[in-house]
Amino acid sequence: KNQVEQSPQSLIILEGKNCTLQCNYTVSPFSNLRWYKQDTGRGPVSLTIMTFSENTKSNGRYTATLDADTKQSSLHITASQLSDSASYICVVRRGRGNFGNEKLTFGTGTRLTIIP
Amino acid sequence: EAQVTQNPRYLITVTGKKLTVTCSQNMNHEYMSWYRQDPGLGLRQIYYSMNVEVTDKGDVPEGYKVSRKEKRNFPLILESPSPNQTSLYFCASSLGGANTGELFFGEGSRLTVL
Numbered sequence: 417k418n419q420v421e422q423s424p425q426s427l428i429i430l431e432g433k434n435c436t437l438q439c440n441y442t443v444s445p446f447s448n449l450r451w452y453k454q455d456t457g458r459g460p461v462s463l464t465i466m467t468f469s470e471n472t473k474s475n476g477r478y479t480a481t482l483d484a485d486t487k488q489s490s491l492h493i494t495a496s497q498l499s500d501s502a503s504y505i506c507v508v509r510r511g512r513g514n515f516g517n518e519k520l521t522f523g524t525g526t527r528l529t530i531i532p
Numbered sequence: 533e534a535q536v537t538q539n540p541r542y543l544i545t546v547t548g549k550k551l552t553v554t555c556s557q558n559m560n561h562e563y564m565s566w567y568r569q570d571p572g573l574g575l576r577q578i579y580y581s582m583n584v585e586v587t588d589k590g591d592v593p594e595g596y597k598v599s600r601k602e603k604r605n606f607p608l609i610l611e612s613p614s615p616n617q618t619s620l621y622f623c624a625s626s627l628g629g630a631n632t633g634e635l636f637f638g639e640g641s642r643l644t645v646l
Contacts, residue, residue, distance in 0.1 A: 447633070450634065457620075457640060458639055458640065459638050459639050459640055460622075460635070461637070462635075465632055465634070505575070515627070515628055515632075515633045517565070517580045517588070519633060522574055522575050524574035525574055
């Protein structure tokens with residue numbers, strides 16, 4: 417069964433500290449994995465995409481990693497800021513070829529709170 | 533500006549009073565979808581549409597209807613709302629074809645059914 421599991425469910429850290437969010441998936445065949453950031457009461461916005469051949473990708477203070485062998489991805493946030501407080505959702509796309517509805521599997525997200 | 537627009541953003545209604553949440557995108561996307569988001573459950577898909585006049589059920593379609601008469605619009609209809617449909621709703625769109633599957637979300641519509 418195609419599943420995406422994220423951990424932890426919630427995380428509270430002090431401003432300025434680093435943190436790492438985890439995403440494990442059983443989706444097969446794998447196409448890509450995307451991390452979305454969702455601010456409270458807003459729609460999710462894509463942060464980064466990881467394809468099969470990519471191990472690490474950075475977007476400012478966000479660094480995503482992918483281990484396609486173990487089917488794990490992580491999102492590392494460096495020097496956290498109050499604006500990083502949000503939910504982070506991992507979404508995995510299955511298969512190749514044309515995009516279709518059946519191809520996306522969502523994680524339930526990690527709720528990150530940064531405290532001053 | 534490329535965007536997905538939902539209306540209304542906030543709505544309080546009573547049980548049984550029909551309502552429609554509109555969704556419009558200006559990116560010429562083929563794929564559109566509706567989700568509801570409830571605490572602890574993440575995003576759950578209600579209905580989706582692969583193109584004009586093509587719609588299908590998602591994971592939680594009961595109590596909802598949709599239509600796709602034009603490419604840009606994908607309204608969500610609650611014929612007889614009930615309190616268990618109180619939720620935060622998101623519309624999203626994506627390019628069809630051989631693309632990465634990135635979803636572009638609207639700002640959300642918070643619905644309360646009394």
